[in-house]
Amino acid sequence: MTSxxxxxxxxxxxxxxxxxxxxxxxxxxxxxxVGKDSxxxxxxxxxxxxxxxxxxxLLHVDTRWxxxxxxEFRDKMAxxxxxxxxxxxxxxxxxxxxxxxxxxxxxxxxxxxxxxxKQALDKYGFDAAFGGARRDEEKSRAKERVFSFRSAQHxxxxxxxxxxxxxxxxxxxxxxxxxxxxxISNWTELDIWQYIHLQNIPIVPLYYSxxxxxxxxxxxxxxxxxxxxxxxxxxxxMMRKVRFRTLGCYPLTGAVESxxxxxxAIIQEMLLTKTSxxxxxxxxxxxxxxxxxxxxxGYF
Amino acid sequence: xxIKHLSxxxxxxxxxxxxxxxxxxxxxxxxxxxxxxxxxxVSAAWKAFREGGWAAVPVKPRGRLKGQAxxxxxxxxxxxxxxxxQEPRNSLLHLAPGWSSAGLAEWLSTQHGVVxxxxxxxxxxxxxxxxxxxxxxxxxxNSHLANNYLAKxxxxxGRWFRSAVAPVFTKLKDADQRWQxxxxxxxxxxxxxxxxxxxxPRGRLLMRCFKKPPKAQDxxxxxxxxxxxxxxxxxxxxxLLSASxxxxxxxxxxxxxxxxxxxxxxxxxx
Numbered sequence: 001m002t003s004x005x006x007x008x009x010x011x012x013x014x015x016x017x018x019x020x021x022x023x024x025x026x027x028x029x030x031x032x033x034v035g036k037d038s039x040x041x042x043x044x045x046x047x048x049x050x051x052x053x054x055x056x057x058l059l060h061v062d063t064r065w066x067x068x069x070x071x072e073f074r075d076k077m078a079x080x081x082x083x084x085x086x087x088x089x090x091x092x093x094x095x096x097x098x099x100x101x102x103x104x105x106x107x108x109x110x111x112x113x114x115x116x117x118k119q120a121l122d123k124y125g126f127d128a129a130f131g132g133a134r135r136d137e138e139k140s141r142a143k144e145r146v147f148s149f150r151s152a153q154h155x156x157x158x159x160x161x162x163x164x165x166x167x168x169x170x171x172x173x174x175x176x177x178x179x180x181x182x183x184i185s186n187w188t189e190l191d192i193w194q195y196i197h198l199q200n201i202p203i204v205p206l207y208y209s210x211x212x213x214x215x216x217x218x219x220x221x222x223x224x225x226x227x228x229x230x231x232x233x234x235x236x237x238m239m240r241k242v243r244f245r246t247l248g249c250y251p252l253t254g255a256v257e258s259x260x261x262x263x264x265a266i267i268q269e270m271l272l273t274k275t276s277x278x279x280x281x282x283x284x285x286x287x288x289x290x291x292x293x294x295x296x297x298g299y300f
Numbered sequence: 301x302x303i304k305h306l307s308x309x310x311x312x313x314x315x316x317x318x319x320x321x322x323x324x325x326x327x328x329x330x331x332x333x334x335x336x337x338x339x340x341x342v343s344a345a346w347k348a349f350r351e352g353g354w355a356a357v358p359v360k361p362r363g364r365l366k367g368q369a370x371x372x373x374x375x376x377x378x379x380x381x382x383x384x385x386q387e388p389r390n391s392l393l394h395l396a397p398g399w400s401s402a403g404l405a406e407w408l409s410t411q412h413g414v415v416x417x418x419x420x421x422x423x424x425x426x427x428x429x430x431x432x433x434x435x436x437x438x439x440x441x442n443s444h445l446a447n448n449y450l451a452k453x454x455x456x457x458g459r460w461f462r463s464a465v466a467p468v469f470t471k472l473k474d475a476d477q478r479w480q481x482x483x484x485x486x487x488x489x490x491x492x493x494x495x496x497x498x499x500x501p502r503g504r505l506l507m508r509c510f511k512k513p514p515k516a517q518d519x520x521x522x523x524x525x526x527x528x529x530x531x532x533x534x535x536x537x538x539x540l541l542s543a544s545x546x547x548x549x550x551x552x553x554x555x556x557x558x559x560x561x562x563x564x565x566x567x568x569x570x
Binding site: 210211212213215216224231234235236237238239240 | 514515516537538540541544
């Protein structure tokens, strides 16, 4: 008998979780943020339900501030795989023109991401939402269960989580409650890259190193992705060889200087890194335990 | 090939070959004839083998080991950094687009009484990672070297050169008017240095350093000084200058100065 590699074990676990959700939930959805974790999750979903398409739609909670390359990739992928792609933008955010520059990262994230997600889940009546969060990303994500229950108001109570012994998942929920499910919770960033390489999964080119126009803001390299990015007086963006370890709204996502322009080079870089990819996210530094607070309020 | 023109690797190979021939019983004369080495060299290799075995046969590495050079004193290095962060002067101590090695040597001599050769300064630049090499942008058409240059390359870079650079360069008959440059970050243990570098005719390297990313006025000071010194075209890499209204306004007022930006991720042959 041949034993499974660690990636095959992780893959099998994720597929089992996805099938469990589809069997138990009435109206599941997969949150699609266009990043590498979403790409892996989507690939796993397609494997889990092959030869047919996954029996749930994709939901992208858009903030209007993602990288242009992400929008191009999202539309291309949706067309290629033939899945329903639902895009939701918080109409209140559009009306008030909420943006990271004038309103700050905390308000922007709360209105456009947290509130936007809650609105979309309510609008379509989804009772289970797959998310691509991983335990190694951030400490509040580390303690969250694979099946994370949310109240009717989408709030998370970290002190009231269900045990998941021997990978047995209790999916019972009260009316109007919902579940956030994290099939790749036990994967590490390195596992994700190895799996992408092994399975040849397409990802947004921003993950590969290239010369990009960046400005320095509070020690972070912020890419000038379009003309909406306000430059300081006399500021000139420099072309630097950078890549992104994580992707979000471009004014809130820091790049890292890197020469890794291939998957093996990224994996090699990952083997040497000692910092979390989330260090590049400005929103995680808003205040102490900000991710946990955001999660309690309904952030994914 | 004369022995003094042999590379150390080839010389060592032939010395080993000579020792093998001697071990096979051939005379020094035969070994010398077959390897092309002189008789004293064959004898020296044979003697080295007898005294120290195969490990003793190769010659010792030539030249000084890396890191054993005369290092400039910390006070002189501090002065050089001080100058590079200041407004640049040429060898006549007039305002210049950037510091040249001649300008730095002159400034050190007149301002601080420190005598340092241009060569020493250029070695120091190299050690500090400041010595940027120019790209082969010259518009050669008749030379046998032309294929090495962008003008002849059938790549994306070659097409860019022919469409964006060549039309400008051909308008300028004087090589002194054609410049290339850029901006980059140089990582150092003590922190980042932002360098604007310029390559003038005949490989002249000028530079200016900053502790923070240069602002529009820093670029404009460089371009203005270049323009005043007679340069008419600058191929520039490393900054998105089109995003700066100050730079675009200045360029609009200089119809006789062409700024050609190098597209991102171009591998220009050095």
